[in-house]
Amino acid sequence: MRVWVAGFEPWSRELAARRGTSSSGNGVQALLEFGEREKWGGVRTGEGRQRGCWNAVAAQRGLSEHRWGSLSIQNLRSPTDTHRFAQNFATLDLVTKQLAAMDASSSWVMLAGAVTFLAVVVASLSMLLSGSSGKKKTKPLPPGSFGVPLIGQTLSLLRALRANAGEDWLRHWVTTYGPVSRLSFFGCPTAILIGPSGNKFVFSSGAITPKATESMARMIGRRTIRDVAGDEHRRVRAMMVQFLRPDACRRHVAGMDAEVRRHLDAEWRGRGTVAVMPAMKDLTFDVMCTVLFSLGRDDGENEAVRRVLSAEFQQLVKGISVVPLNLPFTSFNKCLAASRRGRHAVAGVINERRAKLERGENSAVNDVVTHMIAEGLPEEEIIDNVMFLIIAAHDTTAALLTFLIRYLEANREAYDKVLHEQEEVARCKAPEEALSWEDLSKMRYTWAAALETLRLVPPVFSVLRKTTDDIEFGGYRIPKGWQMIQPMSTTQWDPTIFPDPGRFDPARFEDTSAVPPFCFIPFGGGPRVCPGNEFARVETLVAVHYIVTRYRWKLNPGCDGSYARFPLPYPSQGLLIDIEPMHHRQALKQSNA
Numbered sequence: 272m273r274v275w276v277a278g279f280e281p282w283s284r285e286l287a288a289r290r291g292t293s294s295s296g297n298g299v300q301a302l303l304e305f306g307e308r309e310k311w312g313g314v315r316t317g318e319g320r321q322r323g324c325w326n327a328v329a330a331q332r333g334l335s336e337h338r339w340g341s342l343s344i345q346n347l348r349s350p351t352d353t354h355r356f357a358q359n360f361a362t363l364d365l366v367t368k369q370l371a372a373m374d375a376s377s378s379w380v381m382l383a384g385a386v387t388f389l390a391v392v393v394a395s396l397s398m399l400l401s402g403s404s405g406k407k408k409t410k411p412l413p414p415g416s417f418g419v420p421l422i423g424q425t426l427s428l429l430r431a432l433r434a435n436a437g438e439d440w441l442r443h444w445v446t447t448y449g450p451v452s453r454l455s456f457f458g459c460p461t462a463i464l465i466g467p468s469g470n471k472f473v474f475s476s477g478a479i480t481p482k483a484t485e486s487m488a489r490m491i492g493r494r495t496i497r498d499v500a501g502d503e504h505r506r507v508r509a510m511m512v513q514f515l516r517p518d519a520c521r522r523h524v525a526g527m528d529a530e531v532r533r534h535l536d537a538e539w540r541g542r543g544t545v546a547v548m549p550a551m552k553d554l555t556f557d558v559m560c561t562v563l564f565s566l567g568r569d570d571g572e573n574e575a576v577r578r579v580l581s582a583e584f585q586q587l588v589k590g591i592s593v594v595p596l597n598l599p600f601t602s603f604n605k606c607l608a609a610s611r612r613g614r615h616a617v618a619g620v621i622n623e624r625r626a627k628l629e630r631g632e633n634s635a636v637n638d639v640v641t642h643m644i645a646e647g648l649p650e651e652e653i654i655d656n657v658m659f660l661i662i663a664a665h666d667t668t669a670a671l672l673t674f675l676i677r678y679l680e681a682n683r684e685a686y687d688k689v690l691h692e693q694e695e696v697a698r699c700k701a702p703e704e705a706l707s708w709e710d711l712s713k714m715r716y717t718w719a720a721a722l723e724t725l726r727l728v729p730p731v732f733s734v735l736r737k738t739t740d741d742i743e744f745g746g747y748r749i750p751k752g753w754q755m756i757q758p759m760s761t762t763q764w765d766p767t768i769f770p771d772p773g774r775f776d777p778a779r780f781e782d783t784s785a786v787p788p789f790c791f792i793p794f795g796g797g798p799r800v801c802p803g804n805e806f807a808r809v810e811t812l813v814a815v816h817y818i819v820t821r822y823r824w825k826l827n828p829g830c831d832g833s834y835a836r837f838p839l840p841y842p843s844q845g846l847l848i849d850i851e852p853m854h855h856r857q858a859l860k861q862s863n864a
């Protein structure tokens with residue numbers, strides 16, 4: 272029997288050899304590209320998925336593009352396989368064109384597959400329309416539209432996000448379809464839930480679990496904390512929380528303080544203009560390396576690892592929400608290459624830590640990597656989780672710091688209050704004395720300003736989840752296997768919750784207990800709520816203390832202060848500010864007097 276296997280991918284040849292099939296090089300290669308690690312997952316656990324591919328290919332040859340598009344949301348073999356597979360449909364679309372050139376003489380195998388596939392599809396379609404799993408389903412699907420087959424609303428929403436019009440796009444969508452609606456995003460049927468009750472439902476339902484975009488999963492891995500559930504999730508989360516909970520953060524203050532000072536001395540001192548976002552990314556990256564991974568600065572090897580990781584993650588992060596099209600010269604292809612190099616560097620750190628642990632030169636309490644090794648987490652899982660932590664821990668806080676600097680520049684009253692609060696703290700310190708945990712507790716207004724920034728520009732646009740069972744919400748049925756998104760800013764900009772929502776007003780958060788539940792969700796919620804929120808708070812306060820007490824700043828005239836999402840918010844030109852050292856101003860004041 273002949274099966275279509277891409278000839279030029281070594282792993283495809285391997286797969287072909289295992290199956291005793293011949294290999295024929297053609298465009299299916301792109302279809303099969305699940306990424307370097309995925310190949311082994313595919314061989315070991317994903318036979319159904321691979322078969323799904325063949326069947327799909329066969330079916331494809333007998334169906335029109337439109338039909339194909341509508342099939343993309345149906346089950347192939349199992350919901351999990353289909354879901355992952357569906358992420359590759361954009362790739363399939365390209366492959367479609369090449370399929371036309373395939374050898375028609377051996378298509379009987381494909382046609383047989385097509386018949387099987389069609390039967391599955393017809394069954395799935397009728398299940399989708401009438402209610403799956405044989406259960407009685409009375410509720411309708413949410414209102415909305417799946418848009419153009421395959422593409423759905425993916426391109427239009429991504430385009431809007433990149434033009435900083437994502438919120439408007441969503442507002443329009445919600446006005447049209449209401450707080451519970453459906454669309455198609457990255458080839459998957461997706462329910463959008465807006466508002467506090469939707470947020471509460473998503474955070475508390477046992478039938479909803481996190482999901483990564485296909486591009487994220489292929490770059491970061493499929494065995495992260497986000498991919499595990501139940502006891503396994505609690506176990507991995509506990510390993511991270513060990514280094515993120517308040518008593519741990521208390522120990523991190525001195526390390527963060529040293530990194531912030533070092534950063535300002537190296538990157539800000541003597542400069543007239545600074546690009547804030549790149550600078551804040553460097554800063555939060557360094558804080559994370561020092562505090563969480565113990566990649567100290569006193570060791571040349573550690574310094575080299577830092578540089579590799581920093582460079583690779585700058586590239587990798589660009590691929591989080593792109594269409595996972597792995598063809599030469601696509602941006603996703605570059606991101607995958609960066610991911611491979613990043614993983615290699617992390618694997619090196621794991622080896623070094625494991626050796627030290629065995630020699631008794633390191634202890635599990637030292638850093639999160641050694642802790643995971645000591646807890647017996649398999650190496651691939653450690654790599655995936657470290658990759659995830661790097662993404663989760665540094666770009667988010669960098670976005671918060673960047674936009675806080677922006678809002679303080681534009682809001683004189685808030686700026687004066689923050690400056691006053693920070694100068695009060697500085698007044699009680701010796702010139703080179705590091706901040707303490709107690710100092711941070713005096714920075715209440717500064718943290719309120721940070722929370723207001725998170726309300727206006729949440730770094731994470733939406734938490735992505737999927738249903739693990741059929742669920743009902745707001746009078747609608749959301750079938751098993753659907754994606755769910757809950758864009759944060761739609762709730763956080765709701766004028767009935769936050770009057771005059773576009774105004775920067777830290778007073779809204781001076782008493783956080785006054786904020787109604789599930790209305791302010793920049794850190795997510797429920798059992799998956801961000802465990803790094805205290806870490807982010809401490810890091811933000813330490814950084815703002817030194818920035819505010821050492822520099823004054825204003826937006827560079829060449830910078831308009833706008834921003835776009837990729838998917839994290841990124842200001843145009845990285846937010847260029849002109850800076851002036853505080854002591855310089857004070858000296859000027861004195862000489863003027």
Ligand code: HEM
Pocket residue numbers: 481496497508511515660663664665667668671729730731734792793794795796797798799800801802803804806807
């Ligand atoms: C301003 C900074 C940050 C923001 C806005 C943020 C936001 C988020 C959000 C929205 C989630 C998903 C929550 C959910 O699914 O309900 C999340 C998860 C997570 N974040 Fe953060 N985060 C920030 C900083 C950090 C930091 C500094 C760390 C680590 C040092 C971190 C580690 C994590 C981890 C490990 C998860 C996964 C939790 C799980 O699935 O159990 N985050 N974060």
